[in-house]
Amino acid sequence: MGESGDEALTPAGRLFLQEETKQVINCVIGLKNPIDVELVKSEVRKSTMLQHPRFSSLMVRDERGVEHWRATQVEIDRHFRIIKEALGEEGDERAINGYLAELSIDFDGLSMDKPLWEIHLLMAHNCLIFRIHHALGDGISLMSMFLASCRKLNDPQALPAIASPSNISYPPFNFWNLLATLWFSFLFVLDFILRCFWVRDPRSSITGGAGVELWPRKIATATFSLQDMKTVKTAVNATINDVLFAVISCGISRYLDFRAPNGLRDGVQLTGLAMVNLRKQPGLQDLSNLMKSNSGARWGNKFGMILLPIYYHRSNFSDPLEYLKRAKATIDRKKRSLEASFSYKIGDFVMSTLGPKFAGLLNYRILCHTTFTISNVVGPQEEIMIGGNPITFLRANNSALPHALILNMVSYAGRADMQVQVAKDIIPDPEFLAKCFEDALLEMKERVTAKI
Structure with missing residues (x-):
């Protein structure tokens, strides 16, 4: 049995840990200005993300093989991978996409001895890649969490507006x-x-x-x-x-x-x-x-x-x-x-x-x-920024x-x-x-x- 205080994974979370369906989401964030590594780490330390128990927990299995989340101390430096050199000479987009292509078949890239997320900093390309195991949440959850760490470019004190769904017309009930x-x-x-x-x-x-x-x-x-x-x-x-x-x-x-x-x-x-x-x-x-x-x-x-x-x-x-x-x-x-x-x-x-x-x-x-x-x-x-650095594009793959x-x-x-x-x-x-x-x-x- 899991220890007291452990939280069981949801059925969907357990599904994304199976060999056939193992999934990692790669969120790609382009930045206008050069990346300040220490500033990024500081922003992560004070972010809402680390207040969420899933981002500060290990995935552990009990003696029956049932997965649980177990709270742990997050060591920020272990979650950062800093790539200083340029990834080729074909321009930023091709270089970033080439790096992502390698990550897409790197199924063991997220070590199970720490919470299941990482941040890769491509310094020469002003690009940040946030890797999150799909067991932690889906795209809507993760986009909402990301936006909680951002601010509007034209109003640095304001959170980005959450997009309201367009009115959907349903046929009358008969x-x-x-x-x-x-x-x-x-x-x-x-x-x-x-x-x-x-x-x-x-x-x-x-x-x-x-x-x-x-x-x-x-x-x-x-x-x-x-x-x-x-x-x-x-x-x-x-x-x-x-x-x-x-x-x-x-x-x-x-x-x-x-x-x-x-x-x-x-x-x-x-x-x-x-x-x-x-x-x-x-x-x-x-x-x-x-x-x-x-x-x-x-x-x-x-x-x-x-x-x-x-x-x-x-x-x-x-x-x-x-x-x-x-x-x-x-x-x-x-x-x-x-x-x-x-x-x-x-x-x-x-x-x-x-x-x-x-x-x-x-x-x-x-x-x-x-x-x-x-x-x-x-x-x-609307244009937004993270840590004072304007974001030029947002992309995702898995x-x-x-x-x-x-x-x-x-x-x-x-x-x-x-x-x-x-x-x-x-x-x-x-x-x-x-x-x-x-x-x-x-x-x-x-x-x-x-x-x-």
Whole structure:
């Protein structure tokens, strides 16, 4: 049994410690000015982060192999890795992405004899990489904690504003809408269950599979203007997530045209696995609210998964706005279903009854049976600073998965950066794939503005 005062890990936290599903989140922070190492350490020592028990606890196992958090004394210097020399001569972005690609397959980089986080300082590139084990929390929790240590650039005493969720219109409650919810839930939950066991995507030139999480990685960055995304979404009464999904669908079709023009049947389905925040209040949360154990928006891993099908169409014969219409229709149906909540609840049930090994196996199988992963975290829409140093960009990615393609988007101050992580032996040119995504948005914007 654990010692008195130990806190048991949540089922989701235990899942992220399994060999098949071990995950580390890498938060990438670009800074305008050179890094003052001692100032960064001082900011960490007085930060809200160290007041949170998970960031000052060891992960220990009792004699039954059950994991617990055990409070410990944090030795700040052990959590810092300082890289003084430049990481190549190809510019900051390529150097940082190259370093992140190495971290994405460094599964043992976070030592279990200290709390499961680290800060890497890339001195020559004015970049800070905050590595956090996924067992500590999800992207919403971690972004909220990060913002608690930042201040507005134009008001140094003020905390960054927490983004309020946009108003989501739900259909009125009546028999037919209830029937639609039950029908979509049945279809999508059945599809989810079948994916866990038997159904898999057809092979393509971006398909991963079992063992691919161990393959060498490359990372590129696709950058989007949020104003361009808003222009496109307004024209068809869509959302930013609709536009993002359409951009991914269109961009992948463009890439497949280049890589395997005769290898796929037109209209073939490839499937993405998307993470959905399930807190009662969507969007970023006030940190004090997250840390309350009785809060509906509490700290931890509180997300479900949904399957997002995309359809390959030859670029020469397809209108990019058709991708947006299909994306909006798909996501609207997903919103009316209980698929995300079901995936969270069934995962929690399997972890609690059959144990983390079986739950990890199911998660691994659904990854092997789909083609890519996508996540989107909303960051502050105003410029901020940390320790008095203005932040130039925010990005995120995670440890490699059996997928050969992993997409992680974070928005900040009018732009959105999407990290395109690939298994380089399957997708050798992620820079070209990133450009396919960027061009897809620009072409959608051109089509929209031409119709105005």
